[in-house]
Amino acid sequence: MAYTRPVIITGGTINLGYHTALQIARQHPDWLITISSRSDREHTAESINKTLGQNNVVFIPLDLSEPKRVRTYAEEWSSKNYPPIQALLLNAALQFTDSGTHDPVMKSGLPDANYTSAEELARRPPVIANGPARRHYTNSKLANIMWTYALHKRLNQRIPHRGITVNASTQVLCRVQGWRANIPPLPLCVEQDNASNYAPPKGGITPNIHKPSESAASLVRLATADDMAGVSGKYFEGRKEISSSKDSYDEKKQDDLWQWTTKYCAQDEAEATRFEEFK
Template sequence: MSSSILITGGTAGLGFHCTVALARQYPNHHITIVSRSDPNDAAGTINRITGQNNVRYQRLDLASLSQVRLFVKKWAEDNNSPITHLLFNAGLQFPNEVSYTEDGYEKTFAINHLGHALLFSLLTPHLAQTARIVVTASGTHDPEQKTGMPDAEYTSAEQLARPTGESLNLPGRQRYTTSKLANILWTYALERRLADLRNRGGTDYKNWTIAAFDPGMVPGTGLARDAGGLMKFVWTYVLPRVLPLLRLLVMPNIHSAEESGQSLAWVAGDAEVAKKSGLYYEGTEEIKSSKESYSKEKQEDLWEWTVRNLAGGLEEKALFELKGLN
């Protein structure tokens, strides 16, 4: 295989269907799907569907920063081919009380943002000269979308990572919508830095582009795996059967996992779309994200806090700041 594609959360839901689409589009790429587990052998199933053998599974728990570092260490040791497509699709929400990772960070923020931010930075030496990065966000981050979810509330990255005072009482679903806002804030902060790389020319030239993606509401995915019994049952087994009714009564931006997966594959893999950077897509439509997401102050607060708290030493800090990539 001459190139690699890496997809987090590619073992189920829209990530699974996205992987099927990309495997068909890039039969000569080595595709790695990563998740906490793969109980249904998603990689084997995708290979059988496509009649190919270019998809494999590797375990990674994004809640553990040490596991992220070990994953990248093994990636380097295995001499994988350069990554041309990097999709940060994994995400979880925890509807009940605040829970923390082994590193002491609130789990929603840790999995949906911190794990991916660290993974990206450590993988930068392994990206191809031309690479596409796509971050799965959510329309729930935008109050104007009126999705029925609590409005995102970004005060600071520190409060999201280590909540104190009143922020300890925020509902879990609000932590989720705010983490999705953080995904977009990070996307835009990174785009400014990627634009600088693209403009340098010479030996420093990197043609890396990034986009944020809203899959819409996708009932049946593993997003509600930590919800209560009834909610989880309805989300997993009832709502996927009444999508036309939901689109009529709730909002049009509701899709099956296959539909959203194909849209994600398009944002990542379409040659013309991949030339565009720093944009936000609802499915295959380029739209504006929330007003708050364009706050450079909040973008930089998130970026700088992330570097300050995750970068372990000068070498990692240089990677976070996209330096020394030749």
């Protein structure tokens, strides 16, 4: 079958990623849905295809911890001459907190995010490395959102005619395994009506708690729905556009993160220039 559009979902073998892949595959049987993660012990692609009676979901391994493997993945993808990618969903809902923890105003109980520079967060000096361990987590959430805004700005400035959009989303509060902080465990995903039955993290239970299938429906809409066409550079909680933290809108910090990342990822100056020009 000649697929009309491909979708790539990272971390899509369980939970939010699984339900996202399932729903897009069901809605668009003519699209190729690619699930990419380090492993697929659950045989997710096979399971979704069997459930739907289709064969438009595939698994391609991807290890994001190794830049060389990421580059190989991209090169192999390009060699297949697929149609333009319809949606790229970078799924990271594998902790007990949602992306709202990046914002000190949310009072999540975790240490406040503190972006100093991309270099210091990537190669932490002692003053940062020896600080609260969970601040590394909130910093990573802040960096995700800042990167979204930095990418949106450059897409809009340099290739607006291509109509590429990018958004950030906090979808679900999940718990997959015990944390070292001795926080009482939450079940994998808790229905909002039952949240009061479980011991919350310090700071209380957030109302942003949903079943994986419910959160997936919001994410699928954000990535593929016609009414979201042209919406870019925004931050969503479920289906609602909300504001992110004050620091996330700091363009100097966004630019620092962008410049460090392109320098780190590029093999040479020529490739760094190509990244900047989106070629």
